[in-house]
Amino acid sequence: MRPFDYERPGTLDEAVSLVAFDPDASYIAGGSNLVDHLKLGVATPTRLVDVRGLPLADIEETADGLRIGANVRNSDLAAHPAVRSQYAVLSRALLSGASAQIRHQATAAGNLLQRTRCVYFADATTPCNKREPGSGCSAIGGYDRYNAVLGTSESCVATHPSDMAVALAVLDASVEVLGADGVRTIPLADLHRLPGDSPEHDTSLVHGELITAVTVPALPDGAVSTYYKARDRASYAFALVSVAAVVAGDEVRVAWGGVAHQPWRATRLEAALHGGPLDEDPIRAACADELADAVTSEGNSYKLAMITGATAMVLTGLAGGPR
Ligand SMILES: Cc1cc2nc3c(=O)[nH]c(=O)nc-3n(C[C@H](O)[C@H](O)[C@H](O)COP(=O)(O)OP(=O)(O)OC[C@H]3O[C@@H](n4cnc5c(N)ncnc54)[C@H](O)[C@@H]3O)c2cc1C
Ligand code: SF4
Numbered sequence: 001m002r003p004f005d006y007e008r009p010g011t012l013d014e015a016v017s018l019v020a021f022d023p024d025a026s027y028i029a030g031g032s033n034l035v036d037h038l039k040l041g042v043a044t045p046t047r048l049v050d051v052r053g054l055p056l057a058d059i060e061e062t063a064d065g066l067r068i069g070a071n072v073r074n075s076d077l078a079a080h081p082a083v084r085s086q087y088a089v090l091s092r093a094l095l096s097g098a099s100a101q102i103r104h105q106a107t108a109a110g111n112l113l114q115r116t117r118c119v120y121f122a123d124a125t126t127p128c129n130k131r132e133p134g135s136g137c138s139a140i141g142g143y144d145r146y147n148a149v150l151g152t153s154e155s156c157v158a159t160h161p162s163d164m165a166v167a168l169a170v171l172d173a174s175v176e177v178l179g180a181d182g183v184r185t186i187p188l189a190d191l192h193r194l195p196g197d198s199p200e201h202d203t204s205l206v207h208g209e210l211i212t213a214v215t216v217p218a219l220p221d222g223a224v225s226t227y228y229k230a231r232d233r234a235s236y237a238f239a240l241v242s243v244a245a246v247v248a249g250d251e252v253r254v255a256w257g258g259v260a261h262q263p264w265r266a267t268r269l270e271a272a273l274h275g276g277p278l279d280e281d282p283i284r285a286a287c288a289d290e291l292a293d294a295v296t297s298e299g300n301s302y303k304l305a306m307i308t309g310a311t312a313m314v315l316t317g318l319a320g321g322p323r
Contacts, residue, residue: 008050025046027049028048052071059072059077061082064215066215068215069108074103075100087225089246094163109211115130116130116158118159129195129199139157144157145300149303150294155199170244173214174186226318241256241257241258245315272289
């Protein structure tokens, strides 16, 4: 691991100026993703700015929904009574991630900003456009079981790893950020990006912007929601594919994980199913339409059938009543 300076700022503004004006500085929260990357030489900041001492660890029930401080631990968020009772999809997504020990360490903001689990990204001896722009993509034509099938580019076929982000996508959440130019709100749908020809940028954040909170609007009365994750082991494994869903009267919301470089909000599928019966045949037809532009390789083509079956199971289950 390379040497670095370590700072513990006393205020949000101090934290932002320490990172915003130093291109080689990085925030650190729980460290459960970043420290691995420091050890592997994938991340090489010369200054770490520890945000865990900042007052960003509250969960507030507001008139509009929920406000989750950036430092709230994944385990505390999953167990919060309002999350368990009103946002089952979020609680389930969090509990499907990592292990109890890691969920105690991981924070809301860190979870959203964790980096891809593409095996080549973590291996500094291989070409990877995300780690080293312009070096090539070892995953294309390489080990392709985990690759994305939607929204890929010739530069990168990595998937986004966060379960929580997929749940927040279907909840129409936003993140509040503080940067050198002040405060702004970013809809979650605009936070993570497709790789295009610059996969080194995972998000739309400007260097130095500090996530301070995640806001989640209240769900409509009578809404039911859930999260389903298909994976290689019953726990401690990232998603092969995952489905976050909300059903509220005529409205159907679906987001997919494990299929793209960002949580994939299935808007075509949602439009097709709006107001219609949530039966197997229309759901499968809507999935086929949503997947019409999918690009697969030999190793990851199973994802199409898997995401279709998972979506049908989740939506018919939700249509059968509260879960
Ligand atoms: C073995 C293992 C299994 C896992 N399995 C899963 C899984 O199944 N599903 C899943 O979703 N996750 C999984 N994870 C990932 C884990 O959830 C993340 O490592 C964790 O959520 C990151 O949070 P952190 O607070 O530790 O972030 P850190 O490692 O501290 O930071 C991660 C990134 O976020 C940035 N950052 C942190 N806070 C802020 C802020 N407030 N503003 C701006 N930038 C910030 C950091 O600069 C860094 O780039 C797994 C991790 C491990 C090690
Ligand atoms: S898929 Fe993306 S992260 Fe993986 S090797 Fe290719 S460029 Fe790197």
